[in-house]
Ligand SMILES: Nc1ncnc2c1ncn2[C@@H]1O[C@H](COP(=O)(O)OP(=O)(O)OP(=O)(O)O)[C@@H](O)[C@H]1O
């Protein structure tokens with residue numbers, strides 16, 4: 263028990279590593295601030311593209327989305343980070359993360375937003391358009407708000423996944439929370455910095471998880 | 486009293502938190518008797534029925550069903566429930582089983598019949614409710630009236646000593662009500678003991694031995710239908726009867 | 733070399749691909765084993781937890797919710813790294829394979845429990861009452877009446893979630909599991925050519941592509957509600 267406490271819950275070790283961990287936390291927040299909006303914007307764009315009446319556009323989108331549903335994000339990230347430089351495209355850790363996350367999370371967001379838009383009755387479009395609203399205003403003020411509300415649990419859940427996924431940036435030497443915690447661990451031979459990182463994630467995301475569980479269990483009972 | 490009681494419920498109290506729903510109800514049902522329960526919404530009719538087979542646990546009181554202490558801890562409640570059939574307002578058929586499967590399921594799992602015997606008995610129960618030809622249909626493929634008749638067959642197949650009906654026709658379109666009431670009449674003529682919560686006064690007039698009027702968690706009046714309706718003693722029953730006429 | 737030729741030489745270099753095909757095939761087999769273990773144990777644990785939760789014991793439900801929240805909130809890679817580099821301090825040295833398996837199975841169990849539980853909750857109370865009133869026991873009702881309906885509702889989100897979490901086998905590359913990505917990455921550094929990564933990506937598509945298509949079919953098939 264003492265061994266466990268001293269090697270997993272060692273406050274002194276964590277305190278000594280506080281600068282590293284803080285910097286890692288700041289970088290993780292930066293990654294979140296990049297990855298979430300990028301994924302949402304990309305996803306919205308793809309979802310809107312899939313609204314076009316062109317059959318082939320819908321099909322291509324489905325293939326695109328499925329491609330990234332099948333490919334592990336880490337594989338994608340390593341491909342961008344290690345592979346693209348061979349084609350003369352050196353993006354560095356942050357750039358690679360941005361590109362990989364854009365590709366990966368936009369596919370998931372697109373799928374969710376499309377389902378949301380599909381769930382808004384056609385009558386809403388028709389009513390808004392016939393009241394003289396432009397297509398863009400109809401989309402932005404009438405359809406999207408309803409669409410987002412209808413798929414809110416899925417959007418929140420995917421955002422949670424994107425936030426957690428930023429931890430894979432450590433693999434490409436991006437000094438985010440996990441990377442820094444691992445640095446501290448390898449210097450001290452003590453796992454407490456890793457536990458601290460896990461706790462930081464827990465504190466950051468627990469409210470979101472609770473919210474999500476509320477949203478999900480609000481399923482209406484149906485026959 | 487026609488003969489010995491099949492159900493003897495005494496001083497049943499039931500509260501949901503601060504809400505008193507049953508406030509000392511006595512209900513004695515004799516063999517082959519049909520007791521009809523009426524009363525305004527929220528008066529505790531469903532709760533009373535559900536206490537009788539312990540879907541609801543009374544806060545206090547005694548219930549003897551078919552000679553067995555219903556509320557005793559050591560009573561095998563599953564064996565007892567098999568002897569007390571229940572039919573719900575919303576049918577509650579298992580959507581993933583055929584009509585035959587719905588009826589046969591408890592025969593296999595509770596009675597312990599082999600598949601062939603269970604299905605044979607299930608088929609005759611379905612025939613009894615006039616649905617022999619729908620054995621392989623899923624609930625979603627049946628009308629409400631047919632679903633409710635399957636639900637009755639599901640209860641009848643277990644050969645219960647008494648059947649409880651909780652508004653069996655209120656979820657049905659008017660034109661489907663008759664088919665369900667016919668089956669209930671037929672059960673009655675076969676000598677089944679029944680406790681029925683319903684607003685079908687025609688049925689009550691034709692089949693009920695006794696009518697119970699509940700309000701506010703108590704039995705306010707009871708007796709043969711003509712006495713009750715011809716000469717209501719309480720204001721509450723009079724008010725209730727007037728509200729019925731307005732429909 | 734033209735741009736196109738450079739692209740082909742870099743990313744679709746057949747000679748390099750042929751050379752690393754065997755090691756990536758070995759990685760593929762290992763990934764399949766790991767994925768199968770994760771799915772089987774994760775889903776079994778999820779079902780067990782959902783059943784335990786339906787017993788209605790407050791203490792039990794609280795413990796399950798705590799477990800679920802924990803594994804939903806912490807990134808799996810953090811947990812894998814923690815187990816792999818932390819446990820040796822206590823005198824255990826689990827392989828990267830075991831660490832990845834255990835963590836991903838627990839994460840899958842957490843997510844899947846929530847999905848199955850939501851399915852159980854969505855089965856109308858009347859189904860329980862009808863079954864119990866014919867004398868069926870709690871467990872028979874749960875197993876034969878409620879779970880079939882709950883799982884029907886859960887199957888689409890369940891397959892999607894299972895794929896998303898099982899793809900995490902690639903995280904094993906971080907803790908020395910010789911799965912597809914690790915083999916491909918090693919191939920890149922040996923050959924100074926990224927084609928092994930292309931091959932690795934293809935291997936992942938071969939593995940998870942059919943699962944994704946299956947999930948699509950399931951989504952369509954079970955989209956309607958009874
Ligand atoms: N599980 C429960 N928890 C809390 N309150 C309940 C519960 N079940 C019933 N009640 C309350 O108990 C009261 C009596 O309900 P009950 O269903 O027995 O009435 P009822 O006479 O059958 O009414 P109706 O004609 O509308 O079916 C109502 O006020 C109801 O809201």
Ligand SMILES: [Mg+2]
Nearest residue numbers: 530531532652
């Ligand atoms: Mg009622």
